[in-house]
Amino acid sequence: MQNLETQLGELGFAGDDMVVPFQVDALDVRGRTVQLGPLLDTMLARHAYPEPVARLLAEAVVLTALIGTSLKFEGKFTVQTKGDGPVDLLVADFSTPDALRGYARFDQAALDAAIEAGKSEPEALLGRGVLAFTIDQGGFMQPYQGIVELDGRSLEEIAMAYFRQSEQIPTAVRLGVAKLFSRDEDGQPRESWRAGGLVAQFLPQEPERMRQPDLHGGDGDDGVLSHDPDDAWSEARAMVETIDLDEMTDPEVGAERLLYRLFHERGVTVYPAHGVYDRCSCSREKIRDVLGAFTAEELAESTENGKITVTCEFCSTAYEYAPEEFGQD
Structure with a gap:
């Protein structure tokens, strides 16, 4: 465990394809952040996905890496969407200790029609359906699955809804994907995919502080909240919401610089990074x-x-x- 200023000064940066756990004691926040580079680029290039599909799968892979590396046992964590949109299936899974993989299934004709109609945003491509988070410890253990509705929100928003409804943990999620343009050693243009993300969770010692405002009750709800959110969590969440796409994907920023920018005034501690690799479990x-x-x-x-x-x-x-x-x- 290193104070972040010490790590920036002495140990350098974790770099690509490394999940960095962190903790902000003053705000009772723990989390993880990652930038995926070569791993993601190889994974997406293997299938030559159309750009909108690649972006969706990249978000799912980042989310899987962030959550999967938090497993404290041998097993597999899977993120899977099933919807009625042009991209009807996304699957990304993490197998301990470090294997990550992903796959997207899509209807090319439906995808082309959606793009032509100007409906290429991720929510439209996924359509209506479900997002499932599955934890499988193997052996004789029953897999645990949490399901949340795909209802037109982004993967960020749906993931936060899952933690709120299923885990009862206040959670903030940020995901970003970018295609970078550069030149290879021969001066030829080259495209490469990058993605990044951050998950922050409010985990105070007093469980009652984790209570959140009630969810909207639907028609007839007057919108009055039953109680106010915790001040520390409100501050942490506001900080996470300031993250720009470029910060999550720019290799010159990196995980540690991002964490320092967000939390240095409160004091942030980072833990040893967890490497992830493009490894399939097939044989x-x-x-x-x-x-x-x-x-x-x-x-x-x-x-x-x-x-x-x-x-x-x-x-x-x-x-x-x-x-x-x-x-x-």
């Missing part, structure tokens, strides 16, 4: 086990040119199998 053996449960008819339907080919949706690795491996001639 030839796992997919073979899945195919082994297919019926003879299903295997026959999956065979083309004398072989069965399965491509991982996450990492695009193609696995080939001979039908006779499954007792089929």
Whole structure:
């Protein structure tokens, strides 16, 4: 654990693809922040997603990295959206200790129509549906899943609603994605993706201080709040809301400079950074086990040119199998 001024002066910056935990004791706030660079660029380039789809998936991957690295046990954390918009599925998961991956499914015709109609904002592309947060500890433990509605809000807003409704923890979330333009060693233009995010949570010693104003009750609600938010949390949340997109994605800013800008007057402490890596959990053996449960008819339907080919949706690795491996001639 290092005081932030000491870390800036002596240890330098965590850099890309490193999740940085932090704590602001004066405000009873804990959180994590990250900038994703090469990891994200490789992940998105692998599928050559259209730009609006890439931006959505990048936000989901950042959110997954921020929350997944907080797991205190071996397991997997998954963020998944299912909606009726052109991007009908987003999946990002983090497997302990450091493996991150993501995938987006979209309807190209519907996406083109939405863009032509000027409806390319993330909320419109996701449509109506659900966002699920799943924690799987493996073994004989029952997975835990929290679900919140996709209702036209951004992923930032939906994530905050999840923590408020399911976890009862006051939470502020900021997510940002940018495409940078540069030149390679040969002077040729190059595009690269970057993304960043920050999650801050109010965790005072007195649980009653975590109470928040009541949610709006719908039609007939007079809008009067049952009580005021805690002053410390109001201050912390206001600080987080000042974060600009550039600060979250600019490699010259970095996680530590951002935290210093936000909280140095209150005193902020950073903890050792947690590296994340573009690692898929697929394998030839796992997919073979899945195919082994297919019926003879299903295997026959999956065979083309004398072989069965399965491509991982996450990492695009193609696995080939001979039908006779499954007792089929």
